[in-house]
Structures are given as C-alpha cells and as structure tokens.
Amino acid sequence: MASGMLSTFLKRGAIWGFILVELIFFSVAGEKLSLSDKAFMDLDNMLLLFKQSAPIGIIAIGMTIIMINGNIDLSVGAIFALSAIVLLDTMTWPIFAGLGDWVIPVAWLMALLTGVVLGALNGFIVWKTGIDAFIVTLGSMLGYRGLVFVYNGENPTSHLNWTLVDFAEAQWLGLHTATLFLLGATAVIWFIMNRTVHGRNAYAIGNNREAAVNAGIRVGPHMMINFMIIGFLAALSAVVFYSESGSVNPNDGELYELWAITAVVLGGTKLTGGSGSIISTFGGVLAIQLLRKGLGHIGADTETVNLVIGLILIAVLFLDRQLNIKGKEELRV
Amino acid sequence: MPAITKASLGRFIARQGILIAFVLFMVGFTLANERFLAPENIMGVVRSSAILGVMALGVTFVVISGNLDLSVGSMMSFSTIVVLDLHDKLGPGLAIPAMFAMTLCLGALIGFLVGYLKLNSLIVTLGMLSAIHGLTLTYSGGKNMDIADKEGTWFSIFGQGEALGIPVPILIFLGLAAFLGIVLAKTPFGRKIYAVGGNGVAATFSGIRRARVVFSCYLVSSFCVATAGLLQASRSLGSQNTVGQGLELEVLAAVILGGASLLGGSGTVFKTVIGVLILGFIQNGLLLVGLQFYAQYVVTWVIIILAVWLDIAAKRGKLLSPIA
Numbered sequence: 331m332a333s334g335m336l337s338t339f340l341k342r343g344a345i346w347g348f349i350l351v352e353l354i355f356f357s358v359a360g361e362k363l364s365l366s367d368k369a370f371m372d373l374d375n376m377l378l379l380f381k382q383s384a385p386i387g388i389i390a391i392g393m394t395i396i397m398i399n400g401n402i403d404l405s406v407g408a409i410f411a412l413s414a415i416v417l418l419d420t421m422t423w424p425i426f427a428g429l430g431d432w433v434i435p436v437a438w439l440m441a442l443l444t445g446v447v448l449g450a451l452n453g454f455i456v457w458k459t460g461i462d463a464f465i466v467t468l469g470s471m472l473g474y475r476g477l478v479f480v481y482n483g484e485n486p487t488s489h490l491n492w493t494l495v496d497f498a499e500a501q502w503l504g505l506h507t508a509t510l511f512l513l514g515a516t517a518v519i520w521f522i523m524n525r526t527v528h529g530r531n532a533y534a535i536g537n538n539r540e541a542a543v544n545a546g547i548r549v550g551p552h553m554m555i556n557f558m559i560i561g562f563l564a565a566l567s568a569v570v571f572y573s574e575s576g577s578v579n580p581n582d583g584e585l586y587e588l589w590a591i592t593a594v595v596l597g598g599t600k601l602t603g604g605s606g607s608i609i610s611t612f613g614g615v616l617a618i619q620l621l622r623k624g625l626g627h628i629g630a631d632t633e634t635v636n637l638v639i640g641l642i643l644i645a646v647l648f649l650d651r652q653l654n655i656k657g658k659e660e661l662r663v
Numbered sequence: 664m665p666a667i668t669k670a671s672l673g674r675f676i677a678r679q680g681i682l683i684a685f686v687l688f689m690v691g692f693t694l695a696n697e698r699f700l701a702p703e704n705i706m707g708v709v710r711s712s713a714i715l716g717v718m719a720l721g722v723t724f725v726v727i728s729g730n731l732d733l734s735v736g737s738m739m740s741f742s743t744i745v746v747l748d749l750h751d752k753l754g755p756g757l758a759i760p761a762m763f764a765m766t767l768c769l770g771a772l773i774g775f776l777v778g779y780l781k782l783n784s785l786i787v788t789l790g791m792l793s794a795i796h797g798l799t800l801t802y803s804g805g806k807n808m809d810i811a812d813k814e815g816t817w818f819s820i821f822g823q824g825e826a827l828g829i830p831v832p833i834l835i836f837l838g839l840a841a842f843l844g845i846v847l848a849k850t851p852f853g854r855k856i857y858a859v860g861g862n863g864v865a866a867t868f869s870g871i872r873r874a875r876v877v878f879s880c881y882l883v884s885s886f887c888v889a890t891a892g893l894l895q896a897s898r899s900l901g902s903q904n905t906v907g908q909g910l911e912l913e914v915l916a917a918v919i920l921g922g923a924s925l926l927g928g929s930g931t932v933f934k935t936v937i938g939v940l941i942l943g944f945i946q947n948g949l950l951l952v953g954l955q956f957y958a959q960y961v962v963t964w965v966i967i968i969l970a971v972w973l974d975i976a977a978k979r980g981k982l983l984s985p986i987a
Contacts, residue, residue, distance in 0.1 A: 404912070459972045460984025465919060468912055469967040476960025483955075539986075549986045584909065588789055595786055633800030640794025644776060647786050 345597055345613035349620060356624035363628040370627050377504055379619055384508035385410075387615040388515050388567040389586060390593040392560035394611040395523065397594055399556055400536040400603025401456065401463035406564040406590060408474035409448045410583035413565035414572045415481055417441035418489040431493045442565045448474060449561020453554030463553075471587070478580050490576035498574035511570045515563060520608040532556065536603025592643055593618055598650070681922055681934065681970055685941050692948035699951055706830065712943035713832035714739075714891045714898075716936065718910065719917045720843050721887030723935040724880040726918055727847070729860035729927025730777055730784035732881070734769075734791040735888050735914055739907030741799045742766045742892025747808040747902055755818040763889045769795060770885020771878070778877035792911065799904050809901035822898025832894050839890065843883070844932035856880060860927025916963060917942050920970055941966070 353371065360370040369375075389406050396403050420426065420437040429436065448470070455466050481487075498507050505513075523529035535542040535549055543549055572578055597614030599606030621642075622635050692699045718735050725732045742762055749758035773791055777784045810816060824831040847853040858866040859876045867873050895906060921938030923930025945966070946959040976982050 455968060457986070458983055459968070460975060460979075460986065461968065461971050462925060464925060465971055466968065468915060468919075469964045471912065472916065472960045472967075473964025476957050476964065479957030480955060480961065483957075543986060550984070588792065591789065592793070601783055601785060631801065631805075633797050633805060635797065636793045637797030637801065640790040640792070640797065643790035643793070644782070644787055647782050647790075648776075648780065651780075651782065 345610050345617060348596075349613060349617050352617065352620045352624060356620070356627055359628045360624075370624065373504075375623070377506065377509070379616070379623055380509040380512065381506040382623070383615050383619040384506075384512040385567050385571045386586060386589045386593060386618070387512045387612070388563050388570070389560070390590040390597075390611050390615050391512075391515050391519050391608060392563035393587075393590045393594050394597070394599055394606055394608055395519065395532060395556050396463075396560050397591075397599050397601065398523070398532050398536045398603060398606045399553055400539065401553060401556070402467065402591070402601070403452065403463065403557065403560050404467040404587045405448070405452060405471040405474055406560060407583035407586035408471050408478060409445050409561055409564040410568045410586055411478045411578065411580065412448065412474055412481070413441040413444045414568040414578040414582065415478060415487045415580075416444045417569055417572055418487050418576065418578060419481075421489050421491055431491075434491065434494055434497075438569055441569050442562060445561040445563075445565025445568075446558050447561070449557040449559070449564070450554060452561070453557030456557065457550035457554050475580075475584075482580065484580055486577050486579045488577035491573075494573045495576065498570065508570050508574075511566065515566065516608060516612050519559075519563075523608055528552070528555070533604060536605070538604070589618070592639060595643060596646055681920065681937060681941070684966070684970070685937060685944075688941065688944060688948065692944070692951065695948075696951040699948060704947065704951075706833070708943045708947045709833050709836070709940070710830045712939050713836040714894050715910065715914060715917065715942070716836045716939040717839060717887050717891040717894065718914045719921075719935050719939050720840055720932060721884030722914050722918050723921070723923060723930055723932055724843070724847070724856060724883045725784075726915075726923045726925065727860045727927060727930045728856050728877050728880045729863060730877060730880070731788060731915070731925070732773070732884050733785065733788040733911045733915075734773060734795055735884065736907040736909060736911035737792045737796040737799065738766060738769055738885065738888045739892050739895065739910060740902075740904060741769070741795050741802075742889045743896045743902045743906050744799050744803050744808050744904060746893060746896045747810060747900075748803070750816070750818055750896075751811050755816060758818075759893060762892065763886070766885050766889035766892065767882060770881045770888070773885075774878035774881030777881065778874040781874075796904075796908075803904055805904065807901065807903050813900050816900075819897050819900060822894050822896070832898070835890065835894065839887070840932055840936050843887075847932050852876075852879070857928055860929075862928070913942070916967055920967055922970070922974060924974075 356370045389410065393403060393406065417437050417440070420440045421433050426433045426436055452463075452467055452470055455461065455470075456463050459466075500507050502510060523532065531542070531547050531552055534545065534547060535552060539549060568578075568583070593614040594606070594611050595601070595614070596617055597607065597610035597612070599611065618639060621638060625635050625638065689700075698704055718739060722732050722735060742765075745765055746758050746762040749761050752758075753761065769791070773787060776782050776787045810818070813819075821831055821835070826834060847856065855866070855871050855876050858869070858871055859873050863873055866876075892907075896902060917938040918930065918935050919925065919938070920941055921930060921934035921936070923935065942963060945962055946956075949959050949962060950956060979985070
C-alpha cells in the first residue's frame with residue numbers, strides 16, 4: 331500500500347521534479363554560457379514564459395480531456411487557424427461597421443462559435459459512425475486546413491484593432507492577458523474533470539467503454555461534448571493569440587496538435603485513456619516552454635529543441651512503462 | 664452459385680467500395696474534361712504521386728503489423744538533405760548508399776524502440792518526428808541544400824530521367840510496389856506480418872518473434888523513405904529542410920483510403936497503390952474541373968470518412984454505430 335502511494339506520488343510529482351531540474355540546470359548553465367547578463371530566473375522572464383505557453387497550453391488542456399476519454403484530436407491546429415481567420419475577417423465585415431469597438435465581442439463570439447461547430451462535427455462523426463477518432467480527426471485536419479486555404483488562398487489575413495491589442499497586451503498583477511486565459515481555462519477544466527459528473531464519466535469511459543455503456547452513461551453525446559470543448563479551447567487559444575498579433579498565415583497552427591499531445595504525454599496522461607490529470611498537463615506545457623527558453627538562454631541552436639523534446643518524450647514513455655510493469659508485478663504478488 | 668441478395672450486394676459494394684469509387688471518379692472526371700484520360704495527364708499524375716506512393720508502401724507494412732509511423736515525413740526531409748549534402752562532398756556514387764545507411768539506422772532505432780522495448784508506436788514516432796526534424800536542422804545548420812553543379816551530374820536521372828518512354832520515378836514506384844506486394848502476399852515474412860498485426864498474442868504463442876517482425880517492418884519503411892528522399896532530391900537537385908513536413912499524415916490518409924485498418928492485420932500493397940492514385944487523380948481532376956488546388960483537401964476529408972465508414976459498417980452489418 332505504502333509503495334503504491336509512493337509510486338503514485340512519484341508519477342504525479344515527476345513533471346514538477348522535471349521542471350525543477352530544468353530551472354536549476356538552466357540557471358547554473360546560464361551563469362557560464364549565457365550571452366546576456368540577466369539571470370534565467372528573472373521575474374519578467376518567468377512571466378513571459380507563462381504568456382508564451384498560452385497558445386499551446388490552452389489547447390493541451392482540452393487535449394487532456396479527449397485523451398482521458400481514450401480519443402485523440404489531430405485537427406486542433408486547423409481549427410486554431412480557421413477560428414483565427416474568422417476572428418480577424420469578421421471585424422472587417424461591412425454589416426458590423428456601425429458597431430465601433432463593439433465589433434470585438436461579436437468577432438470573438440463568431441470565432442469561438444467556429445471552434446465549437448468544427449469540434450461538434452468531429453464529435454458527431456465519431457459518435458454516429460463509430461470510426462476511430464484518430465482517423466476522423468486526421469481527415470478533418472486535412473479538410474479544415476483545406477477550408478482555411480479556400481477562405482483566403484495563400485494570402486495572410488490581417489486586421490489590427492488597437493483596442494484589442496491594448497487588451498491583449500494588458501497586465502494584471504504582472505500577469506499578461508494570455509496567461510490569465512491559460513490559468514482560467516486550466517481552472518475551469520480542472521473543476522469539470524474533478525468535481526462534476528461529466529468529469530467522472532470521462533474517466534469511466536476512458537477506462538472501460540463497455541462498462542460505461544452498461545452503467546448507463548451516454549457515451550456518444552459525452553464524447554461529442556468533449557470534442558466541442560476542445561474545439562472551443564482551440565478557438566479560444568486563437569482568439570487570445572491573434573488579438574495581439576493581428577495577422578494569420580494559412581499555415582499557422584500546423585503541428586500544434588503534436589506539441590499539445592507531447593505536453594499531455596509529458597504530464598503523464600495515458601494514450602489508452604482512463605487516467606490523466608489537468609494539473610500535470612499544465613506542468614507538461616510549462617516544461618516544454620521552459621526547455622525552449624532555456625536552450626535559447628544557454629546559446630544552444632533553436633534546432634536542438636526539437637531533438638531534445640523528441641528524445642525526452644521517448645524517455646518518458648520508457649520510464650512510464652517501467653513504472654507500470656513494476657506496479658503490475660506487485661499486484662501479482 | 665449463390666443467389667444475389669441485397670445483403671450480399673451490400674457486402675460486395677463495401678468490400679470493393681474503394682475500387683468502385685475510383686472507377687466512378689475516373690468516369691466523372693473524364694465526362695467533365697476529356698483531357699483527363701489523356702496519356703500525358705495520367706503519366707503526369709502517377710509521376711507526381713510517386714514520392715508519396717513510395718513512402719505509403721513502407722507505411723503499409725508498419726500499419727499491417729499493427730503500428731503507426733508518423734516520422735516518415737521528417738525522415739524524408741532528412742534523407743533528402745543528407746543525400747544532397749553528400750553529393751557534393753563524396754560524389755553521387757557514394758552519397759546514395761551512405762544516405763540509405765543513415766536512414767536505415769533511424770528506422771532500426773524506431774524498430775528497436777517499438778519492437779523490442781514494446782513502446783507505443785504513436786508516441787515513439789511522434790517523438791522521432793520532432794527529433795529527426797531537429798537532427799536535420801542541426802545537420803544543415805538551418806540552410807537550404809543545393810547541388811553546386813546541376814548540369815554536370817548524372818544524379819538527376821532518378822527524378823527526371825526516362826526509360827522506355829516512362830519516367831524513372833514511375834518505374835521505381837511500380838517496381839518497388841510489385842516487389843513489396845509479392846513479399847507481403849507470397850512469403851512467410853509477409854504472412855507473419857499479418858499474424859502479428861491481427862493478433863499479437865496468438866502470433867507469439869505460435870512461435871513468431873513479434874519483436875523481430877515489427878523491427879523489420881520499420882526497416883522496410885525507412886528503406887522506402889530513403890528511396891522517396893532520393894527521388895525528391897534528384898527531382899529538384901536542391902531542397903529546404905522542411906520538404907517532407909506534413910507528408911506523414913497524407914501518406915497515412917492514402918494507406919487508410921486503401922482500406923488498411925489502423926488496428927493492424929489487414930490491407931494490401933495493391934490497395935495502398937490504389938489509395939495513392941485516388942488521392943493523385945482527385946487532386947488532378949479537381950484542378951482540371953477548375954476548382955482551387957486546396958479544395959482537394961476538403962474532398963479528401965469527405966472521401967476518407969466515407970471510405971472508412973463503409974468499411975466498418977459492412978463489418979458490423981449496421982450503418983450507424985451502436986454506441987448510444
């Protein structure tokens with residue numbers, strides 16, 4: 331029993347331990363190698379870290395629910411791009427010209443609605459046809475990306491609204507707007523997963539879908555709601571990011587699905603479903619961003635980041651399996 | 664002779680659905696534009712599908728063995744960059760085997776992780792996608808690679824040459840497809856792949872070494888990727904670091920379209936070739952009809968969903984999923 335608790339604690343705490351190791355390593359290595367004389371653990375630097383984590387982070391939080399469900403969503407990058415285009419394009423529509431700055435909430439609403447609808451479409455197909463979510467979202471990743479290109483060709487879509495930029499660059503207690511959205515999304519989804527029936531059902535379905543069906547959980551609609559949530563979060567991520575930058579390329583958001591999945595897996599969520607934690611995913615997101623920043627800080631080429639993250643992902647998978655095998659052996663004894 | 668009932672007709676349509684759809688598309692596009700069936704056009708489509716097709720052949724092996732390979736895109740960038748770089752340093756005669764050796768090493772690494780260490784192939788190849796991308800960028804220093812003397816090298820024969828009036832990429836694609844098709848359908852090794860993918864536990868108990876079979880599948884896949892890299896490099900004689908980015912999912916789409924199940928144990932090389940050709944002809948046909956280039960993605964999406972839906976609906980005998 332005690333060793334079981336220890337192993338649980340190790341798994342839960344592993345990502346935070348990893349973050350700690352990163353912080354120490356980059357601070358010490360930064361003293362010797364860094365070109366700038368600023369310390370790595372500088373407060374502004376850390377606050378910026380949160381802000382830069384936000385786009386992938388908000389998506390990764392949604393990906394956690396999907397993966398706890400035993401599904402996967404490869405189309406988030408395309409949803410991200412399409413919502414961003416809707417956001418920026420809506421603000422230039424003539425019918426909204428009379429609204430002044432009130433066009434902002436309308437544009438936000440349209441963008442978020444786009445995300446929810448695209449997510450619902452994924453979820454509906456998974457529910458009604460019974461095709462594996464991997465294939466459904468692989469297809470819609472192509473399809474939604476196609477829609478992005480059909481919308482505006484290969485041209486960037488641009489529109490700067492200064493009120494919106496001011497809002498996106500604002501700080502509250504030193505936290506950037508994007509950071510607040512990331513923290514807010516994490517808190518809300520944490521609440522849903524840990525304190526509501528919907529959350530409990532999500533774990534049950536991921537654990538054993540047959541059993542969940544027999545227990546009377548309506549699996550189809552449940553999964554569809556989760557796909558709507560991740561669609562909403564992908565759109566929210568786009569809304570937060572593009573309010574500030576004001577210009578979206580049709581290729582934006584490519585590979586975001588892979589980054590988000592990497593963050594979720596680093597946080598210890600199983601691909602097979604049934605287990606995982608929102609807070610650990612948050613840790614996974616921070617760990618990745620810390621690695622990017624840290625490697626830049628000590629003067630490593632930005633290219634090495636990809637190499638290091640790939641190898642760490644495989645190492646985590648290996649360690650996780652070793653831990654699990656141990657757990658099973660103990661069970662047998 | 665069994666009577667033709669509604670059920671058996673439905674089963675036939677479901678089983679041969681992809682071929683029927685292919686024929687329907689060809690007829691539709693031909694009616695819309697008679698240039699579609701012109702020999703030059705067909706040759707052009709097959710030729711431009713060759714690189715994707717060669718990669719899809721290898722991925723078919725991996726998918727039948729019950730695993731995934733998401734690293735083929737970035738691995739193809741790696742092979743292309745390496746062979747272009749070594750071309751000027753060692754000469755083409757040495758550069759090609761050296762590149763094949765390096766790519767096979769990457770394949771062996773993935774095969775070791777998935778086969779012998781039994782790690783989840785989705786995550787391993789996802790990690791390798793990122794790692795190999797980093798490796799390529801480090802190798803090239805982030806710069807584009809170009810061959811210095813583009814006129815005076817015989818290296819361009821693989822991508823641009825012709826033999827017997829047929830472009831070399833097509834010959835390589837179809838030749839490799841025929842060879843791998845025979846390996847998969849007619850040899851003990853091929854049967855072992857189906858066994859491992861169909862039921863890994865049963866295969867192990869019947870004396871098949873699962874790890875070795877999975878390992879070999881990744882070797883086949885990386886060999887195909889190296890071939891695709893060679894075609895790509897030879898065709899353009901210069902390349903960006905990201906030439907293969909995103910191809911892994913298009914390749915997978917072609918394989919799924921061909922009817923291979925992601926659960927493993929089913930699929931054939933011939934059907935994958937059909938899947939590749941369907942993607943190529945749809946892209947070409949939509950362009951000839953006058954649609955935008957990117958509309959093909961939307962159409963591909965619809966086709967993938969319909970193809971897979973038809974397939975599993977036929978297996979369970981019901982159109983809609985039984986989950987509430």
